[in-house]
Amino acid sequence: MREPVVVSGAILSVAGLSAGYVGEDVIYDIGFEVDEGEAVTIIGSNGAGKSTLFRAIMSMLTPSAGTVRFDGSDITGLATHRIARLGLAYVPAERHLFPQMSVTENLLLGAFPDRPDPAIQDSVFDVFPRLAERKTQDAGTLSGGEQQMLAVGRALMSKPSLLLLDEPTTGLAPLLAAEAYKALARLRDDGLTLVVAEQQVPLALELASRGYVIDHGRFGLSGPSEELAGNPEVQRAYLGVA
Amino acid sequence: MKSALLDGIVLGLQYGLLGVGLTLIYGLTGVLNLAHGQIAVLGAVVVSLLMGTGLPAVPAILAGLAVSGAVLLALDLSVMRVVYRQEGETRILLGLLLMLGVGFMIDGFLAWRYPIEQLGLRIGGDPISILGVRMSTGSLLASAITIVTGLVLVAFFRLTSLGRGVRSVIQDEMGARLCGVNPAFVRTFVFGLSGVLAGLVAVTRSMTGPIGANNTISFTVLALIVAVVGGLGSVSGAFLAGVLLGVVDRLSSFYIGTYITTIILLVCAALTIVAKPSGLLGRPST
Structure with missing residues (x-):
């Protein structure tokens, strides 16, 4: 086991981030923080804005508003390859x-x-x-x-120092998806900071300690994973509980 | 027959070197450099002028290569920026027209200032017999330089970090960015490299015959044919295609006549496009 890390502020902090394509925003006023050593999930259905959020963080598209801070410095609008070299990795x-x-x-x-x-x-x-x-x-x-x-x-x-993963189970059979998450859990246990965007909500909530729900480009519910898993709204929308 | 075959390999190596510079830029940026031959000859003319002032061959050649490289480098850093902002067909068309214009400008400049300037590097020494065919030292030296250059290029693209970086941008630019590769830097580097390779091929070809302003367009056309047959973006493909086309060139002029060779080479390119559009090796493996 690792010693608990003394947190000197979040490793990633996103504030008021809006972004989209051809002049039309797809995500609005997104704000969240990730601390070192944490595993966080962003859950939402197809087209909710998960990929757009990650692309905006990585400067693959230019945000119309808001800031992204990584490891203490403002990286909003920095060239993608520079962000990657700073230690913010993204798996689309x-x-x-x-x-x-x-x-x-x-x-x-x-x-x-x-x-x-x-x-x-x-x-x-x-x-x-x-x-x-x-x-x-x-x-x-x-x-x-x-x-x-x-x-x-x-x-x-x-x-x-931070890994962003966008739907790591895309195109994988259920058994392989579970296997992929086993590997991610291992990385998490080794101390890697993770942010995972996912539609496979049960797997994601099991991996992460807390999560955010994104719907139509806006953050709604958030909280510890067990709490989200127990929330009737989340159960109805993402966990297939009637 | 045997001598035509060996001549074809010698010539083909030159074709390969000619195609490599063009294929790299196209594979990376989608820009078809229709000024490739002009930039090559410009380098040769610089070498000739410098040697005319009494400068020894080696420093004169290095300066000529630097000029050829600098022309493409300067283009990448200036007008090409507009081209890179476009996507798809617009980018291809704009790049093509721009380089065509550059080619005309260099042709015009050479016709105006140096219409009869020619570089002819005479390599001393008696012909050497290879497989019973007497080969001039000039063509052997040109072939040796070209083979070494080809091997260095292949090793560079396979074994060095920057070389792999170039290939990554050719295969998936966004993936490259996410790995920390700066595509703009890679483009500038490859433009400079392509210019130097263009200058080099004009220098090695001048070891077997004089090179001047009247060679520009045929160089560009040959580079285009070689790049198409070898697969756009492939270094090893360009050399393979070059040697094959060189042999086809010599054999057809041996059995049919010189007047027909360019037509036959064009037919080879056309057949490649129809039968195997991705080129001989079938992929931009570089």
Whole structure:
């Protein structure tokens, strides 16, 4: 077990963030904070604005209002590659792997521009042994589950202090989805700070200690995971409880 | 027959080097550099002028390569910025027109100031016999330089962090950004590299015959054909295509006639587009 971390302010704090596409906002006035070592989930249905929120945090689109602070500094509007180099890693639902490069080369690029750390690579292979078996295979030839592992593994290569994951179970069969979450739980237990956006609400609430519900681009309910899991509204909308 | 084959390989290596510079820029940015041959010859003319002032060959060549590289570097940092802001077909068309304009400007400049300036590097030494065919030292040196350059390029793209960074942008620009790769820097670097490679091919070709203002357009056309056959964006594909096309070129001019070779090469490119649009190796593996 790790010693409890002395928190000197949140590692990520988002305030008043609004963003969208072609002049029309999709998310409105989003505010939340994440402390070091925490696992937080953002739950919402398809099109609720989860991906837009992450894209705005990563400067993949320009927010129309609000600020994003990471590790004490304002990163609003900073170029995406600079944000990535600061230690804020993002695994999009579409994964954005390099299909004609081997598993190993994809992992090496995760460490760009630094020299890849063999110890980190070993720990990635430790969490995802399947990747070690497929080292020389092109990323484009991997199965969906393996591609997801590679996307997370590539993000880990940069030794991130915060990992944003957008629907890590997209396109995965239920058994593989549960397996993916087992790996994420392991990373969480190793002390990695996680923010997971998810439609698979039971898995996400089990992983995270607390969560936010996003609906039509706005944050609504929030609270500890058990509380959200017990909330009748959440049960009706996301947990399939009648 | 045997000598035509060897000649074809020698020529083909040059074609490969010509295609590489064009293919890299296209694979990365979608800009078809229709000034590639002009930029190559510009470098050769600079080398010739400097050697005319008494400068030894090696520093003159380095300066010529630097000029070719600098022209593309400057374009990337200035007008190309407008092109990069566009997407899809608009980007391809705008880039193509812009580079066509640059090509015309260089052609005009050469015709105006240096219409008869030619670089012809005479490499001393007696011909060397290879497989019973007497090869000039010039064509052997040109081939050696080209092979070494090709190997260095392949190693660079496979083994170095920056090389992998370039390939990552070619394959998935957003993925590259998320890994911390700066696509703007990669583009600037590849434009500079492509210019230097263009200058280099003009220099190595001048080891077998003089290179001047009348070579610009044929260089651009050949680079385009090689890049299409090799697969746009692929370094190893460009060299493979170059050698194949070089052999086709020499054999067809040996058996049919020189007048027909360019047509045959164009047919090869057209057939590739129809049969295997992604090129010989079928993927932009670089």
